[in-house]
Amino acid sequence: MKTLVQGGYVVGFNGKEHEIIKDGVVVFENDRILFVGKQYSEPVDKKIDAKGCLVSPGFIDTHFHSGINASDYLLNEPGKLDYFAANYLAHGAPTREGAKHAHLKDVDVGQRFSLIHLLKSAVTTTFEIGGPGNNPEAYVDMVDQVGIRCYTGPSYKNVNFYHDREGRLEYDWDDERGSEGLKRAIAFAKKFNGACKGRIGTMLFPGHVDSCTPDLLKETRKAGKELGARVQVHATINLFEFHTVMRRDRCTPIELLHKIGFLDPQVSLSHCIFISGHSWLAYPYGDDLKIIADSGASVAHSPLKYLKLGITMESFDRYLKAGINMGIGTDTFPKDIISDMRYAALCSRVAEKSFVAGRPRDAFNAATLGGAKMAGREDLGRLQKGAKADISIVNLKDIAFGAVRDPIKSLVETAVSRDVRTVIVDGEILVDNGKYLRLNEDELLDKVQAKGEEVWASVPKWHWTGKSVDEVMPPAFKMS
Numbered sequence: 514m515k516t517l518v519q520g521g522y523v524v525g526f527n528g529k530e531h532e533i534i535k536d537g538v539v540v541f542e543n544d545r546i547l548f549v550g551k552q553y554s555e556p557v558d559k560k561i562d563a564k565g566c567l568v569s570p571g572f573i574d575t576h577f578h579s580g581i582n583a584s585d586y587l588l589n590e591p592g593k594l595d596y597f598a599a600n601y602l603a604h605g606a607p608t609r610e611g612a613k614h615a616h617l618k619d620v621d622v623g624q625r626f627s628l629i630h631l632l633k634s635a636v637t638t639t640f641e642i643g644g645p646g647n648n649p650e651a652y653v654d655m656v657d658q659v660g661i662r663c664y665t666g667p668s669y670k671n672v673n674f675y676h677d678r679e680g681r682l683e684y685d686w687d688d689e690r691g692s693e694g695l696k697r698a699i700a701f702a703k704k705f706n707g708a709c710k711g712r713i714g715t716m717l718f719p720g721h722v723d724s725c726t727p728d729l730l731k732e733t734r735k736a737g738k739e740l741g742a743r744v745q746v747h748a749t750i751n752l753f754e755f756h757t758v759m760r761r762d763r764c765t766p767i768e769l770l771h772k773i774g775f776l777d778p779q780v781s782l783s784h785c786i787f788i789s790g791h792s793w794l795a796y797p798y799g800d801d802l803k804i805i806a807d808s809g810a811s812v813a814h815s816p817l818k819y820l821k822l823g824i825t826m827e828s829f830d831r832y833l834k835a836g837i838n839m840g841i842g843t844d845t846f847p848k849d850i851i852s853d854m855r856y857a858a859l860c861s862r863v864a865e866k867s868f869v870a871g872r873p874r875d876a877f878n879a880a881t882l883g884g885a886k887m888a889g890r891e892d893l894g895r896l897q898k899g900a901k902a903d904i905s906i907v908n909l910k911d912i913a914f915g916a917v918r919d920p921i922k923s924l925v926e927t928a929v930s931r932d933v934r935t936v937i938v939d940g941e942i943l944v945d946n947g948k949y950l951r952l953n954e955d956e957l958l959d960k961v962q963a964k965g966e967e968v969w970a971s972v973p974k975w976h977w978t979g980k981s982v983d984e985v986m987p988p989a990f991k992m993s
């Protein structure tokens with residue numbers, strides 16, 4: 514079946530970079546793009562009218578955790594009192610006895626909901642860190658039903674984090690836990706790489722530089738090379754991690770990764786905020802940026818998560834100028850990658866103290882070509898003959914956009930996920946006219962609300978204070 518999309522502004526790819534084709538067309542047949550250009554005169558089976566829209570390669574989210582958004586209320590509480598910009602540790606660590614009640618993950622509601630949320634924000638490929646968890650078969654089935662393209666694998670680490678009853682954080686180390694986790698991740702990679710008609714690609718996800726032993730990280734690299742699987746690790750994500758590694762290994766987390774031979778072009782680093790020279794570190798020694806650039810490793814930048822914590826990367830432009838391949842991740846909630854492009858650009862201007870920094874083209878490249886490079890794919894993140902038919906159509910004809918001269922600037926400066934009209938993965942239309950086609954969104958949202966109430970009701974069972982969610986994290990105004 515042959516389908517023609519009539520733009521609009523079509524973002525074509527000329528073999529080197531994106532270029533905009535005004536009133537352009539894209540033709541795809543089954544899962545591949547057949548033609549991108551000004552006019553197509555051969556017969557087609559179906560036409561999609563995208564006049565007034567941007568016809569873009571589907572975006573690639575390079576750092577995503579699936580699940581209901583209820584826990585984001587808990588993780589990003591500004592009233593918290595804890596470890597220097599503690600980030601995921603803020604309210605994430607349960608007591609030992611409460612661990613079984615914390616972060617209720619479920620495939621059918623929470624994980625499904627967040628993948629649909631991503632699709633509706635024009636993401637066609639995601640890097641899903643730790644998605645399969647303890648229930649890999651059900652997870653893979655769900656991804657198959659949702660229709661998104663997904664690089665995934667269970668994550669693993671040596672440490673479990675707990676709070677004691679006084680609110681002190683404990684690192685519970687276990688060598689066995691890490692190696693068993695790696696074994697499960699290798700088994701998943703062997704069994705599921707290429708599942709869902711090729712839409713699942715498997716990766717290895719060791720937890721964090723401070724939650725894995727150097728040996729587990731080395732074993733991960735070795736396994737990745739044997740499997741031909743890419744690797745992503747959370748690195749320099751909070752000050753706590755930076756100081757833990759400095760104290761334990763007498764070097765920065767990036768220097769440690771370099772020293773153990775972990776960094777190379779198959780590896781991406783999640784977040785990578787606190788590198789030497791960052792203004793929050795007061796650590797002007799060494800050159801972490803150069804180490805990363807020289808290694809060829811990529812960085813998955815999730816700006817919103819850090820904005821919530823009052824932190825910015827220093828800076829997106831500086832990393833790019835150093836020669837690092839950059840991707841965009843959503844990580845927290847909302848998972849709106851278009852807004853994250855905007856945050857990446859604006860944060861870069863703030864960090865550089867320059868209004869010529871944070872160019873929309875750089876943010877757009879990161880969300881397309883940067884992510885594709887991270888995945889090792891030359892058929893994603895671009896609209897070109899032979900590439901995968903992963904296409905997102907965003908409406909730009911709206912009062913919010915006014916007059917449009919440069920559609921990429923309009924997208925990055927103004928658009929949000931609710932402007933996304935159509936999303937196509939592997940030639941399948943999954944979102945049409947702003948609606949996800951494979952299930953009833955209202956019914957899903959009722960289930961999501963019920964699951965959220967369950968998560969919030971569970972707080973006294975795992976939080977070290979034993980208090981209710983409203984006592985631990987009061988709402989903005991009193992509610993009755």
Ligand SMILES: [Zn+2]
Nearest residue numbers: 642747783844
């Ligand atoms: Zn993460």
